[in-house]
Amino acid sequence: MAIPNIKKTFTVSIENKLLIDGPLGKLARWMRIMGYYCHYDPDLTSSLIITLAKEKKLFLFTKSLNTAKQAKLNEVAHILVNGKIIQEQLISLVTQNVQINIPEIHNARCSICNGNLKIIIDKTVEIIPKKSLEHYDQFFKCLNCNQIYWEGSHWKKIRNTIRIVLI
Numbered sequence: 001m002a003i004p005n006i007k008k009t010f011t012v013s014i015e016n017k018l019l020i021d022g023p024l025g026k027l028a029r030w031m032r033i034m035g036y037y038c039h040y041d042p043d044l045t046s047s048l049i050i051t052l053a054k055e056k057k058l059f060l061f062t063k064s065l066n067t068a069k070q071a072k073l074n075e076v077a078h079i080l081v082n083g084k085i086i087q088e089q090l091i092s093l094v095t096q097n098v099q100i101n102i103p104e105i106h107n108a109r110c111s112i113c114n115g116n117l118k119i120i121i122d123k124t125v126e127i128i129p130k131k132s133l134e135h136y137d138q139f140f141k142c143l144n145c146n147q148i149y150w151e152g153s154h155w156k157k158i159r160n161t162i163r164i165v166l167i
């Protein structure tokens, strides 16, 4: 008998747009690398966070119990993220049914500004470090801030960390 194909449904998946609060800057960068649209502004106050999440229908990730309470009172979809280091924070997300992906550069967003990335066709007109050009084939550029990306050692480290979290 065939095993039924059970599709896991997540509370938060890549279709959700996120708003991530101040102390979770690293997590915000990683979620963008996983392809999540992620609004991050460390200067927002708790009340502005709630207003923005409500207005723009953003799913809130917060580290603050107080902000989480405000979110609940205002019917803002949210998750209280536990953990000091990124591994613990990712595990906290997984246990709260957030879809965590192994990052693929062609699906990623700019970790700095949340912009979309586009593959670079003509490498001669871009400023790419010579060493990277020798070792890597594919380069991407943020359409918003022009940051250049390639799947270097930093990407490998992020992928490995996420793989371990997902085991």
Ligand SMILES: [Zn+2]
Pocket: 110, 111, 112, 113, 114, 115, 142, 143, 144, 145, 146, 147
């Ligand atoms: Zn950018």
